[in-house]
Amino acid sequence: xxxxxxxxxxxxxxxxxxxxxxxxxxxxxxxxxxxxxxxxxxxxxxxxxxxxxxxxxxxxxxxxxxxxxxxxxxxxxxxxxxxxxxxxxxxxxxxxxxxxxxxxxxxxxxxxxxxxxxxxxxxxxxxxxxxxxxxxxxxxxxxxxxxxxxxxxxxxxxxxxxxxxxxxxxxxxx
Amino acid sequence: xxxxxxxxxxxxxxxxxxxxxxxxxxxxxxxxxxxxxxxxxxxxxxxxxxxxxxxxxxxxxxxxxxxxxxxxxxxxxxxxxxxxxxxxxxxxxxxxxxxx
Numbered sequence: 001x002x003x004x005x006x007x008x009x010x011x012x013x014x015x016x017x018x019x020x021x022x023x024x025x026x027x028x029x030x031x032x033x034x035x036x037x038x039x040x041x042x043x044x045x046x047x048x049x050x051x052x053x054x055x056x057x058x059x060x061x062x063x064x065x066x067x068x069x070x071x072x073x074x075x076x077x078x079x080x081x082x083x084x085x086x087x088x089x090x091x092x093x094x095x096x097x098x099x100x101x102x103x104x105x106x107x108x109x110x111x112x113x114x115x116x117x118x119x120x121x122x123x124x125x126x127x128x129x130x131x132x133x134x135x136x137x138x139x140x141x142x143x144x145x146x147x148x149x150x151x152x153x154x155x156x157x158x159x160x161x162x163x164x165x166x167x168x169x170x171x172x173x174x
Numbered sequence: 175x176x177x178x179x180x181x182x183x184x185x186x187x188x189x190x191x192x193x194x195x196x197x198x199x200x201x202x203x204x205x206x207x208x209x210x211x212x213x214x215x216x217x218x219x220x221x222x223x224x225x226x227x228x229x230x231x232x233x234x235x236x237x238x239x240x241x242x243x244x245x246x247x248x249x250x251x252x253x254x255x256x257x258x259x260x261x262x263x264x265x266x267x268x269x270x271x272x273x274x
Contacts, residue, residue, distance in 0.1 A: 006176040010184045017188055017211050021195040026203055033207050040214045043181065047225040052233050052240075056217075059240050064210070064247045071251045072203065075258050093198035101190040105183060114179050130230035131237070139234060146241055153245035160252035163259070 006046060013039030026072050034065035051128040181222035188215035202254045202264045206247065213243045 195208030224232025
């Protein structure tokens, strides 16, 4: 059976994910999402992947959560409170969630994956020099394309968020 | 110590929560939250199998996936800001200009 640290991290991650979706104020939801991402980083540490865990914390908690919080602050507060979901829709959503959970969960428990690899304690771990070697040799083209994608996404986000009407006003007043 | 199946079940629960959010929520930012939760569940499975096999490729893919998710959030939030500017609303049911 799972160890107590695993259960604590699982409760933290799943609970924070539920709070992220159900918190009445969107800003609390954003903070809960950041906590959920921290929980995922904790899982990565439990899985002996400290490099991925640090990457997760830098990117998700450091960049994505802050970006979301700034966006929430830019959007009018009134728009954040509108919970115009009807009861029927919510009930259907919960039912769908339970169906997915139970059916796929039963499938997982019945499959050969249950008990495979045994306990993780015994097997050898992945050394992160291996990750570096893979990234800079076999996956080097993918890494370069990823960098270009990130640059393109940042430029696209800047172009999207730009306001032409305000800029024209500034030019007129100058 | 925990086994592979424990991590897979946690990941499954997170995916189900994310799908629930995508189905029920009409707030664009909350839908983005749901997408993030699902992407993180996928990363968890990649790293769990990488630990079980053990094979470094799973962790490499997880790193790529995290970077892609960051780019996706930047563009998604840009789109939400533009939609908010146009409609003064972030409820996806109010974005009507493409409706037939």
